[in-house]
Amino acid sequence: EKVPVTLEINGVKQKLSVEPRVTVLDLLREQLNLTGTKKGCDYGQCGACTVHIDGTRVNSCLTFAVMQDGKKITTIEGLAAGEELHPMQEAFIKHDGFQCGYCTPGQIMSAVACIREGHANSEAEIREYMSGNICRCGAYPNIVNAILEVKN
Ligand code: FES
Numbered sequence: 001e002k003v004p005v006t007l008e009i010n011g012v013k014q015k016l017s018v019e020p021r022v023t024v025l026d027l028l029r030e031q032l033n034l035t036g037t038k039k040g041c042d043y044g045q046c047g048a049c050t051v052h053i054d055g056t057r058v059n060s061c062l063t064f065a066v067m068q069d070g071k072k073i074t075t076i077e078g079l080a081a082g083e084e085l086h087p088m089q090e091a092f093i094k095h096d097g098f099q100c101g102y103c104t105p106g107q108i109m110s111a112v113a114c115i116r117e118g119h120a121n122s123e124a125e126i127r128e129y130m131s132g133n134i135c136r137c138g139a140y141p142n143i144v145n146a147i148l149e150v151k152n
Helices: 024-031 087-094 104-114 123-132 138-150
Strands: 003-009 012-018 050-053 056-059 073-076
Touching: 003 024, 024 050, 050 104, 056 104, 087 104, 087 138, 104 123, 104 138, 123 138
Parallel strands: 003 073
Antiparallel strands: 003 012, 050 056, 050 073
């Protein structure tokens, strides 16, 4: 049985009807067609599904939509200001912070949180904070460089 949930997603308040077992990740991708947020593992191991909920980064595969009633969710689709990319998106392009791109939305959402939460003071600190975001192409050095550029 579906239950009512109100969420503000990328600045737009939405009244939704969701089954209690639906994760935020599946709600975004399947019900709202916001497919920028990726499903890698679906059990909290890869970071591809990272979004911000009330400004904090969250693995969206690990939380049920009904638990987030009333919260603000930002996905990769909500990061740019209109046609203008977010500085972190620009930096990922400039530094080649990706190859296949599958992990990139999650990497960028974590990277933005990394700076906002004050964990981008050194390469080691960045690598520690970003360690939950797996990149099978191994773009890690470039991702760190992108974060350092936005930080500085
Ligand atoms: Fe959520 Fe991998 S899909 S951590």
